Amino acid sequence: MRKDKEKAFELRRKNKSYKSIGRELHIPLSTLAGWFRNELWSQDIRDKLGQEASLAFPDKLKRMVAANKKRWAYIYKSYRQEATAEFSKLKHDPLFLAGIMLYWGEGEKKSKSSLVRLANSEPEMIKIFNLFLRKTLGISSEKVYAWLLLYPDLIDSVQKNFWSKSAGLSLDQFKKSIYIKGRHPTKRLSYGVCTIFVSSRALKERMLKWIELYQDFLRSHAQSLEK
Numbered sequence: 001m002r003k004d005k006e007k008a009f010e011l012r013r014k015n016k017s018y019k020s021i022g023r024e025l026h027i028p029l030s031t032l033a034g035w036f037r038n039e040l041w042s043q044d045i046r047d048k049l050g051q052e053a054s055l056a057f058p059d060k061l062k063r064m065v066a067a068n069k070k071r072w073a074y075i076y077k078s079y080r081q082e083a084t085a086e087f088s089k090l091k092h093d094p095l096f097l098a099g100i101m102l103y104w105g106e107g108e109k110k111s112k113s114s115l116v117r118l119a120n121s122e123p124e125m126i127k128i129f130n131l132f133l134r135k136t137l138g139i140s141s142e143k144v145y146a147w148l149l150l151y152p153d154l155i156d157s158v159q160k161n162f163w164s165k166s167a168g169l170s171l172d173q174f175k176k177s178i179y180i181k182g183r184h185p186t187k188r189l190s191y192g193v194c195t196i197f198v199s200s201r202a203l204k205e206r207m208l209k210w211i212e213l214y215q216d217f218l219r220s221h222a223q224s225l226e227k
Helices: 003-012 018-025 029-036 040-056 058-090 094-106 123-136 156-167 201-226
Strands: 115-120 145-150 193-199
Touching (some): 003 018, 003 029, 058 201, 094 115, 094 123, 094 201, 115 123, 156 193
Antiparallel strands (some): 145 193
């Protein structure tokens, strides 16, 4: 590691700001930002320094919050605009429509959540939604996860193997299963419930916009049939 970079890391670990380090070592802020971009401990220091500055200057904090809110609103709007542009091409893809319909009926639609999440007891539905994520949207398997909701008498490894084969998920994609506690009737779901999810604000905004656009598409089609 070059000596000035080594010294910069030393100062950063002492909770020094970029500006302070830059002045002392004569290093551009852009260079420092690049060096520390992927350092989680440096991000913690950034948050700490920001909080201290905010407590000292409450008016500045309000302006920062307002500016940040405006910035994210613009970013979310750009995600929805991308979805609108993509819809004209994707709406003719049966797998895309199947994925949107499934999510419309069974998916997590809370606008404040960044999770694109769908739960069902039918393996085929999970399989189709997984194909929709992987094949239509091009999301890598490393970003797609699943977890199971199981009854007390079900064996975790057995159920994961079943869902893995049935839904086309690798065992590495499964998070820790959750067991239902207490006594339950014998007539129940034999393999539990599988939840498949992706954590992505961009995808969540696009999914909600696609559902809205597909609703408009169906409404327009229904009106044309009534004429």
